[in-house]
Amino acid sequence: MKKINMFFDIEKEEKWLNEQLEKGYRCKNISGFGVYTFQESNERYVVRLDYQDYLTKKKFQEYKAIYEDFGWAHIAGWRSGGIQYWQKQKGGQSEIFSDRQSKGNYYKRLMSYSFWFLMLGLFLYYLMYKDSGLYLTEGLWDMEGTLFWKALIFETPFVLLRSFPIFMVILFGTSFYKAYRKYSMYKDS
Amino acid sequence: MKHKLLPLSETMHYILLALREPLHGYAVMQKIEKMSNSTVILAAGTLYGAIENLNKHGWIEAVGNAGRRKIYMITTEGEEILKVEQERLKHILSLYESGDFNEEN
Numbered sequence: 001m002k003k004i005n006m007f008f009d010i011e012k013e014e015k016w017l018n019e020q021l022e023k024g025y026r027c028k029n030i031s032g033f034g035v036y037t038f039q040e041s042n043e044r045y046v047v048r049l050d051y052q053d054y055l056t057k058k059k060f061q062e063y064k065a066i067y068e069d070f071g072w073a074h075i076a077g078w079r080s081g082g083i084q085y086w087q088k089q090k091g092g093q094s095e096i097f098s099d100r101q102s103k104g105n106y107y108k109r110l111m112s113y114s115f116w117f118l119m120l121g122l123f124l125y126y127l128m129y130k131d132s133g134l135y136l137t138e139g140l141w142d143m144e145g146t147l148f149w150k151a152l153i154f155e156t157p158f159v160l161l162r163s164f165p166i167f168m169v170i171l172f173g174t175s176f177y178k179a180y181r182k183y184s185m186y187k188d189s
Numbered sequence: 190m191k192h193k194l195l196p197l198s199e200t201m202h203y204i205l206l207a208l209r210e211p212l213h214g215y216a217v218m219q220k221i222e223k224m225s226n227s228t229v230i231l232a233a234g235t236l237y238g239a240i241e242n243l244n245k246h247g248w249i250e251a252v253g254n255a256g257r258r259k260i261y262m263i264t265t266e267g268e269e270i271l272k273v274e275q276e277r278l279k280h281i282l283s284l285y286e287s288g289d290f291n292e293e294n
Contacts (some may be wrong), residue, residue: 048234050234061257062237062257062259063237065214065257065258065259066214066215066233066236066237066240067233067234067237069214069215069233069258070215070218070232070233070236072233086233093230093232093233095232096232096233096234096235097232097234097235098200098229098230098231098232098235099198099199099200099235100198101198101200101201101235101238101239102200102232102234102235102238102239105238106234
């Protein structure tokens with residue numbers, strides 16, 4: 001069974017995945033384009049999502065070796081950085097973090113990831129709007145009748161593309177703030 | 190200023206104590222489970238992060254491989270950290286036992 005979904009929130013993604021597994025599936029594959037492949041299973045499984053920055057080949061091997069020793073199977077995740085998807089049969093330790101310090105560090109990694117994309121978004125935003133508005137056609141707002149509508153409809157797709165940095169800023173700004181809230185909850189309290 | 194890992198968290202404390210003999214990651218978790226009478230059961234990500242952290246600060250080091258697993262052991266610096274912690278805990282224990290808080294200095 002394949003399901004398509006898109007998430008901008010790692011915790012919502014983890015929750016959704018576990019809801020699917022609760023229905024008697026195990027996750028077989030996750031592609032980068034939001035295609036999740038499931039298989040029916042009599043065993044119950046649990047999925048946990050970790051976030052790691054770029055790891056050297058050796059570090060990535062060691063990282064995977066430790067998780068695999070604990071019974072976790074790596075479903076997806078790049079060595080170059082990003083979400084690491086881990087799945088395990090239910091029973092015993094079903095968490096990947098067992099103390100506050102490591103949970104806090106996890107939110108810290110999420111924070112720095114969101115932060116850099118937020119900065120990239122702000123930079124693109126600056127490049128695109130430093131000397132213009134969203135619509136580039138000169139005199140667009142002075143046009144009349146069908147000419148105005150034609151020009152507006154023609155340009156709108158481009159405007160949507162050009163507003164991509166705004167979406168980036170909102171998206172990564174939100175995820176940065178969420179990770180920061182969680183981080184300060186776990187940080188020495 | 191105090192080191193950012195001090196006072197040691199329960200996880201870090203147990204790992205340093207366990208690594209007074211050379212062990213790979215999973216064996217560290219098993220040993221800690223025994224040492225703590227099954228009250229501390231480390232999760233994979235916590236153990237990985239703690240080993241990374243302790244290694245980065247030079248308190249433990251890799252001393253070999255067993256297949257694709259890395260074997261770690263405590264360093265002299267790590268032993269010194271344990272001594273500092275031992276003194277701190279001894280003092281706290283003495284406060285428990287004396288029952289009064291007469292300031293001596």
